[in-house]
Amino acid sequence: MKAIIPSVKGTRDFYPADMAVRNYLYRTLRTVSEQYGYQEYDGPFLERIDLYAAKSGEELVKEQAFVFPDRGGDEITLRPELTPTLARMVAQRQGELTVPLRWWSFGPFWRYERPQKGRTREFFQWNIDLIGVSSPEADAELVAICAEFFRAVGLKPSQVQIMVNNRKLMDQSLADLGVGAELRPRVFRLVDRRDKMSAADWDGYALEMGLGAEQLAGLKALLADGELWRKSEDFLRFFAVLDALGVREYVRFDAQIIRGLDYYTGTVFEARDVDGGRAVLGGGHYDNLVSDVGGDPLPGVGFAMGDVMIGVVLEKYGLLPHSGALEGAALVTVFDGERLIDSFRLAGELRQAGLRVVCYPEPAKLPKQLKFADKMGIRFALIVGPDEAAQGLVTIKDLATRTQETTAQEKAAEKIAEMLAKPAAV
RNA sequence: GUGGCUGUAGCUCAAUGGCAGAGCAUCGCACUGUGGAUGCGAGGGUUGUGGGUUCGACCCCCAUCAGCCACCCCA
Incomplete structure (x- = not known):
């Protein structure tokens, strides 16, 4: 240095x-x-x-x-x-x-x-x-x-x-x-x-x-x-x-x-x-x-x-909170360059709904984006690929429980709140 | 302010005065729609800084800065 x-x-x-x-x-x-x-x-x-x-x-x-x-x-x-x-x-x-x-x-x-x-x-x-x-x-x-x-x-x-x-x-x-x-x-x-x-x-x-x-x-x-x-x-x-x-x-x-x-x-x-x-x-x-x-x-x-x-x-005495996690946050992934703007739009809508949302700032491979969410302590990853986009859907992946479900984009915020209410366990 | 110990990669630490290394971490690849694993690879250093001794210094000496320990103090 x-x-x-x-x-x-x-x-x-x-x-x-x-x-x-x-x-x-x-x-x-x-x-x-x-x-x-x-x-x-x-x-x-x-x-x-x-x-x-x-x-x-x-x-x-x-x-x-x-x-x-x-x-x-x-x-x-x-x-x-x-x-x-x-x-x-x-x-x-x-x-x-x-x-x-x-x-x-x-x-x-x-x-x-x-x-x-x-x-x-x-x-x-x-x-x-x-x-x-x-x-x-x-x-x-x-x-x-x-x-x-x-x-x-x-x-x-x-x-x-x-x-x-x-x-x-x-x-x-x-x-x-x-x-x-x-x-x-x-x-x-x-x-x-x-x-x-x-x-x-x-x-x-x-x-x-x-x-x-x-x-x-x-x-x-x-x-x-x-x-x-x-x-x-x-x-x-x-x-x-x-x-x-x-x-x-x-x-x-x-x-x-x-x-x-x-x-x-x-x-x-x-x-x-x-x-x-x-x-x-x-x-x-x-x-x-x-x-x-x-x-x-x-x-x-x-x-x-x-x-x-x-x-x-x-x-x-090991009593300090292990911090760093973005509690309750969601990451909106970016599938490719064409859909970048859609990700930003979805992120904006979720913020309006009161969520803490990080939008991946550029197209990248999905594993990379999920790893990023992991390291940042972000619990939810949202994926809108061609399959979801065609029907106005979004896949919500809960990294804590390793589960995921696909719902309408308008219901995403609601769904995340629901998943948050359940204990993450693991 | 006084005395002492220690400074090597982001972190934890190696290296008889003779080519500066490892583990972890980071990044990339294996892997063009799914994360914590695994494998392979890469980057990263003026050895805190500045002088000195020496053919040659991470190593010895001096100074300085920083961290730690004791004193001092603890509002």
């Missing part, structure tokens, strides 16, 4: 088969979102850098956003996340929006990261938030939506688990251990890193930051305590909702889940491939998001799921 201009690093080309996967995700998460009464929204793909500088932390803007000057000299960024945009949109119309808001979105985002498996520089993300209520039930609803999505794509609780914790509970538990308030944020970071360090290093790090030996022992006991949530009234209510919604089996308490983001103030959760440990989505409860961009305080809970990692996981 010579001199093909390469694509931008970390971007993906969406061939029809890839596009089918992307649309499958979009369709599925839309269905789940809408079943819970959430409304779709979106913001601009370009934002002023100030929007993120105000909030998300230095790392995001300085290291991981695509930033460039526009012709007027303003610093513009390709959006690396949606939450600040959401906060602004809510703040701008805070007086007129009816809370609680239930909003979702699916669109492209860009982060200037080093690409690897499950991580690209251009990706799609599902964002879904419930804003305006602060209750364990609201948090549970979002977690339930996660679980419903997993169920909808065929992921089982044995394959993916949503792990939940609560920062307030952890904060209180640390206080009970005698850990001072000023030290607790650093202990959170420590907890967040536990799987990334050796046990010895982790212990050393803990002691170094000022934890006493008995406090460290207490912390370890805390992290290992799978029943810690039972001490929390909020958690009891939270899990009761998940029970009621029938998704309890997807969710489990894990005191080690902290999440990196500073703005989470209560419930935090992330979902992972059980056999791989990589997070496919994450979210939590926040109290101050809207006030951070200048609005009045308004609590909320939400999560974000990228298309890349969930795609990797679905692929791994």
Whole structure:
């Protein structure tokens, strides 16, 4: 191959088969979102850098956003996340929006990261938030939506688990251990890193930051305590909702889940491939998001799921749709040069009747045309040769069932609908 | 941004420093009114790119780009 201009690093080309996967995700998460009464929204793909500088932390803007000057000299960024945009949109119309808001979105985002498996520089993300209520039930609803999505794509609780914790509970538990308030944020970071360090290093790090030996022992006991949530009234209510919604089996308490983001103030959760440990989505409860961009305080809970990692996981479990097929489509074959125009005419009539129709664009041998239909996943092939043409007939061949019948051309659309209704089997 | 591994046909991969190959896929033919099989055949390569060492480089060295892995980060 010579001199093909390469694509931008970390971007993906969406061939029809890839596009089918992307649309499958979009369709599925839309269905789940809408079943819970959430409304779709979106913001601009370009934002002023100030929007993120105000909030998300230095790392995001300085290291991981695509930033460039526009012709007027303003610093513009390709959006690396949606939450600040959401906060602004809510703040701008805070007086007129009816809370609680239930909003979702699916669109492209860009982060200037080093690409690897499950991580690209251009990706799609599902964002879904419930804003305006602060209750364990609201948090549970979002977690339930996660679980419903997993169920909808065929992921089982044995394959993916949503792990939940609560920062307030952890904060209180640390206080009970005698850990001072000023030290607790650093202990959170420590907890967040536990799987990334050796046990010895982790212990050393803990002691170094000022934890006493008995406090460290207490912390370890805390992290290992799978029943810690039972001490929390909020958690009891939270899990009761998940029970009621029938998704309890997807969710489990894990005191080690902290999440990196500073703005989470209560419930935090992330979902992972059980056999791989990589997070496919994450979210939590926040109290101050809207006030951070200048609005009045308004609590909320939400999560974000990228298309890349969930795609990797679905692929791994063989849950991606084998796409490419032109569902329910028909191919009108071309018998010879003289009848080419008749084929186009028939194709046009069938389209008028509501069918998805491909017309072979030139005369060719019948086997070749049938092979083409096969490879394209087109189920029906229509043949009008001299025999049929003389009587205004058409032969409809069902490639899936290997059967065919000949009918009047006017009845072809009807006949195909009839054949479509029958399961293809095979 | 840091460290490491890997780049050979569309795909998966071979080839002691000595003639760049196979399978699958694609296309054609067997097959002028019937598809997934079979057989035969064809096309397809500046070995990621650019330098260097060597009589000679897919192979060794340097750089660069890309993919992957770990870190970082995970909005």
